[in-house]
Amino acid sequence: MDEASAQGPINREEEKDDPLIIVKDLHKSYRRGAQKLTVLTGVNLSIPEAQYVVFIGPSGSGKTTLLNLIAGIDKPDKGKIIIAGVDISTLDESRLSKWRARHVGFIFQFYNLIPVLTAYENVELPLLLTHLSKKERKKHVLAALKVTGILDRAFHFPAQLSGGQQQRVAIARAIVTDPTIIVADEPTGDLDKDSAAQILDLLNYLNRELGKTIVMVTHDPRAAKRARKVYVLDKGILRDQYENDLSWT
Amino acid sequence: MNLLKYIARNTFRHKLRTSLTVLGMAIVVLAYCLLRTVVAAWYAGVEASSPNRLITRNAVSLIFPLPISYLNRIREVPGVEAVSYGRWFGGIYINEKNFFPQFAIDADHYLDLYPEFIIPEKQLEAFKKDRRGCIAGRLIARKYGWKVGDTITIRGTIFPGTWDFILRGIYHGIDRGTDESQFFFHWDYLNESLKKTMPIRADHVGWFVVKIKDVSQAAEISRKIDALFQNSLAETLTETEKAFQMGFVSMTEAIVVAIKIISYVVIGIILVVLSNTMAMTARERTREYGVLKTLGFQEGFLFKLIIGESLFIAVTGGILGIILSFPAARIFAKSLETFFPIFNLSAKTLLSGLLAATLVGFLSGIFPSIRASRTSIVDSLGHVG
Numbered sequence: 001m002d003e004a005s006a007q008g009p010i011n012r013e014e015e016k017d018d019p020l021i022i023v024k025d026l027h028k029s030y031r032r033g034a035q036k037l038t039v040l041t042g043v044n045l046s047i048p049e050a051q052y053v054v055f056i057g058p059s060g061s062g063k064t065t066l067l068n069l070i071a072g073i074d075k076p077d078k079g080k081i082i083i084a085g086v087d088i089s090t091l092d093e094s095r096l097s098k099w100r101a102r103h104v105g106f107i108f109q110f111y112n113l114i115p116v117l118t119a120y121e122n123v124e125l126p127l128l129l130t131h132l133s134k135k136e137r138k139k140h141v142l143a144a145l146k147v148t149g150i151l152d153r154a155f156h157f158p159a160q161l162s163g164g165q166q167q168r169v170a171i172a173r174a175i176v177t178d179p180t181i182i183v184a185d186e187p188t189g190d191l192d193k194d195s196a197a198q199i200l201d202l203l204n205y206l207n208r209e210l211g212k213t214i215v216m217v218t219h220d221p222r223a224a225k226r227a228r229k230v231y232v233l234d235k236g237i238l239r240d241q242y243e244n245d246l247s248w249t
Numbered sequence: 250m251n252l253l254k255y256i257a258r259n260t261f262r263h264k265l266r267t268s269l270t271v272l273g274m275a276i277v278v279l280a281y282c283l284l285r286t287v288v289a290a291w292y293a294g295v296e297a298s299s300p301n302r303l304i305t306r307n308a309v310s311l312i313f314p315l316p317i318s319y320l321n322r323i324r325e326v327p328g329v330e331a332v333s334y335g336r337w338f339g340g341i342y343i344n345e346k347n348f349f350p351q352f353a354i355d356a357d358h359y360l361d362l363y364p365e366f367i368i369p370e371k372q373l374e375a376f377k378k379d380r381r382g383c384i385a386g387r388l389i390a391r392k393y394g395w396k397v398g399d400t401i402t403i404r405g406t407i408f409p410g411t412w413d414f415i416l417r418g419i420y421h422g423i424d425r426g427t428d429e430s431q432f433f434f435h436w437d438y439l440n441e442s443l444k445k446t447m448p449i450r451a452d453h454v455g456w457f458v459v460k461i462k463d464v465s466q467a468a469e470i471s472r473k474i475d476a477l478f479q480n481s482l483a484e485t486l487t488e489t490e491k492a493f494q495m496g497f498v499s500m501t502e503a504i505v506v507a508i509k510i511i512s513y514v515v516i517g518i519i520l521v522v523l524s525n526t527m528a529m530t531a532r533e534r535t536r537e538y539g540v541l542k543t544l545g546f547q548e549g550f551l552f553k554l555i556i557g558e559s560l561f562i563a564v565t566g567g568i569l570g571i572i573l574s575f576p577a578a579r580i581f582a583k584s585l586e587t588f589f590p591i592f593n594l595s596a597k598t599l600l601s602g603l604l605a606a607t608l609v610g611f612l613s614g615i616f617p618s619i620r621a622s623r624t625s626i627v628d629s630l631g632h633v634g
Contacts, residue, residue: 101544128250
C-alpha cells in the first residue's frame, strides 16, 4: 500500500456499489497472563457507505473490540478489514496512524477531551495533522462546532461544559476532518436521557443530512433503534443482524 | 493552537506540583553553581599564576627558610630576568578570626614582579621610603576600614611581638581573578628586628620569586638554580608558580574532590525527583495519550509533548537558579571572604548549571515518553488515571 492510498481521498463515485467496510473472517484474542481470551471468532460483515450501523450485545461479546479493529486502533490476529479498498490489517503503525487521522472520526463514551484545551482547540487538534493553514483550520473548526450546536461554547474548557456539551465537542472533533467513517463507542453511555436523545439526533443528522457512515456500539436500546442496521454479537460471534424500521423517525 | 501552547498548558495543569519542582530545580542549580564556584575559588591562586614566574623554596619544606645570600647567585643564572623574595609572617590582626595573608617582602622589587597588583605610583614610592610602611589589598582595606596613613597593629605568632605598620598604599587587582586580600610590608623591618631578638632566624627568606625571560626555558632554569645549591645545608626546589600553587591545592585535594562529587550528586538527586514527577504526570495522562494516538498523532508528537514539558520545568528552574546565584554568591563571598578572597561566578559555571538543568530535563522525559509510546491505544484508553 502506498502513502497516497493511506492518506488520500477516496473515489466514492467509483466504489459506490461496493461496501465501504468489509470485514472478513475476523479473529481476535487477548492474553491475560497465561490465559488466552478469545474475543472475536470468524466475524464477517460488510457495511455500505452512508450506512448507520450499531453493534449490540452483552458485556464481553466483543462489540467494542470489533469497533476498535474497524477504527484501526487495534490489530486482528487473523482476517481482513478492508475500508474503502484499503486492507488496514496490513498497515504498519505509522501508516495506520496516518490512515486513522484521515479516515476515522472517533467518539468515546467519556468524551475524552483534552482538559487543558478549549472546545475550539480540542476540535482543532486533528487538523494539526493536516497541511491546512491556521485560517483554514479556523473555518473547519467553526463549521464543525456550528453543526454540533456548540459554537457559543467554543472558548470554554471541558470542565466548564455539561456532559452533553462535551459530547457535542467530541462529535465536532470527530467530524472536523470530514472522515470516511465515524465510530462511536457508547456515545450516550454517560449522559442523561435528554442529553442522550440530543446526541442521537445529532448522529442521525450527520448520517441522513451529511451522508456520514456511522458505526456505533451501544447498550442503549433507544440508540440501537436509531440505526439503519443492527448487528448482534454474542461471545465473539455475529449471531444476528437486522434492519430497523425507521419510518417512525 | 500549537505544540508550545499545549506544552505550556500541560505544565501548569498542577500548579503546586510544577512550582515546587521548578523551585527544587532552582535550588539545585543554585547549589551546583555555588559549589562549582567554591572549587574554582580553591584554584584561584593556580589560575592567577604567571607562567614567567618561578618559585624557589627549601627542598625539604616551605616552612624551612633559605639564606638571603642565595639571591645574587640565583640572579646570575642565565635566563633569569629578575629575582625577589618574600617571607610568610602569619600575624593576627585584633583576633584570630581576622585572617589575611601577610608577607614580608623585598620592598624595592617584589611588587615589580606582580604587575597584576595595581598601586598608585605615589603610594608605592611612599611605601618604599617608609621602612614601617605596608600595602594592603582593597578587599581587606575595605573590610577593616583602613585608610592610607592608618597605623595597623599586628600581633606576631611566628615572629613574636607587636608589630606596628603604617598603611602607605592600597592595591587593587588588574582583573576579578586577582587576590585583593594580601598584606605586604618590608622584609628589612622584620629582619632588623630579628637580628636583635632572634639572630639565628635573621637573614633568611621563605622563598625567592624568579622572573624568567623565556617561558619555554622554565624547566632548564629551575634545574640550574637547584643545581647551584645541591649538597648545601639548604637545598632548593624550584618550580613554576603554577606548580607551587598546585602544591597547596593538592594538600586539600580530598576536600575539592568531595565538593565536586557533591555538586554532581545534587544534580543526580533532582534528576530522580524530576523523573518521578514526569513519570507521575505521564501516568496520569495515559488515557489522553491514547486519545491523541487514536486521532493519528504518532510517537514523535508524544515524545515532544512529554520531553517539552520536562525541559520547560527544568530550564525554567535552571534559569531561576542562575538568577538566584548572583545574590547568593554575593552573600557567600561576603561571609567567607577570609577563606575565599576570590569568589566569582564565572560564565562557564553558569552555563554548565544551565546545561545540567537542560540535560536533567531531557533525561527525565525519556522514560515516560518511551512508556507512553509503547502503551497500546486500547490499553491507554482503558487506563484509569
